[in-house]
Amino acid sequence: MHNDESFLRSIADNPADDSTRLLYAKWLEERGDSRANFLRVQHAFGKHLPKTSEYRDLCKKEQDLVRELDPSWVQRVRRYTTPEPCRNVAELVPELAPFATTTTRLHPHRAIRPLPTWMSKIGGRFLWPKSEPWPLCSVCNVDLAPVIQLQKKYVPNIEFPAGADLLQLFWCPDEEAHDCQPSAQVFLRKAASVTSPRLDGPDLSEFPRISDWQGFVPFECAVFPEQVIEFPLGDDLYSIAGEAEHSRIRQKLEKMDLGPTDDLVERFSSSHGPSNPQDLACYELGECPGTKVGGKLGFERNGLMFEHLVTFSTWEFDSASFRRWLAVEDQRLFATPGEPLTWTRLFQDSDFKPFQEVLGMQLGRTQSAHIYVCRKREPWRVISVVYD
């Protein structure tokens, strides 16, 4: 027998599969439940091109439905997609093509209600056996904060040890005690083996949230993994390609021919946008600025190889990069129906902050914390890097 929760679980288990959403829509229609309209509208977007009147009507309908429906339900059936890049940088600068990497963007969105413990998520309550105490910081002797929990099937670019299908990362919530470098531990387990889960959470009462974007304890966020191709343009490119090639590529980016630029007028006329082709590449065509799993270059330390696991970002996008890195679905909600999203519409006319500073953590000078792991032995050794 189906019920709401069984459909929502199937959708979470197979986020790319349309058939579950359509079955759910049919089931809701049979019960006269108007939530079916939202699922139908989501499906219909795939059938119409932007700039058509049908697409504009769908945008309007979607905005109305999002206002009317229970936002926590909408969040559970959502899917988030990265917009296509406005130019193919690997075609314009072919020297970059060999450096393409795949990362899994997480598209974090603050949980509207607490999410079930089995779900992939950032913050909130994790699936943890009653028989195990919460992990402690060996320096501060406080409970570690749950930071990210990922099901293996959501992150195909990360290799799990045999038998494990759930990754859990905790770190010490006392940032000052660790010089603002997260002191993290990773746990790997088989979700089905947790038959008697804890119903409480670690004691973080010593670390209350003092503002919306400070501290080392993230807001609970739903995640919507999506694999994307990115091109390193900064330090990683320098390390892989060497100084001479890095400099040659940067020069080519500066001079690349963008072709007809009618579609770029809003970008280049904005004082917050790019001012030349190389800027455009850095903001929109290179590395994804938000929270993501895998894709960055690893390094060796004391004879051990550390691989990139996850990057957390203070900001998921900024005033020059939102056109590429804010999900299509969010852009549709903020934009004039059927029109591309503009800087003014997003940053002056919308409540964009919870979408930009999603995790609620302030992460150093570059606004990001990179977590690297050595998988040579278990438990994985963890190094975190925040540039401050």
Ligand SMILES: [Zn+2]
């Ligand atoms: Zn500590």
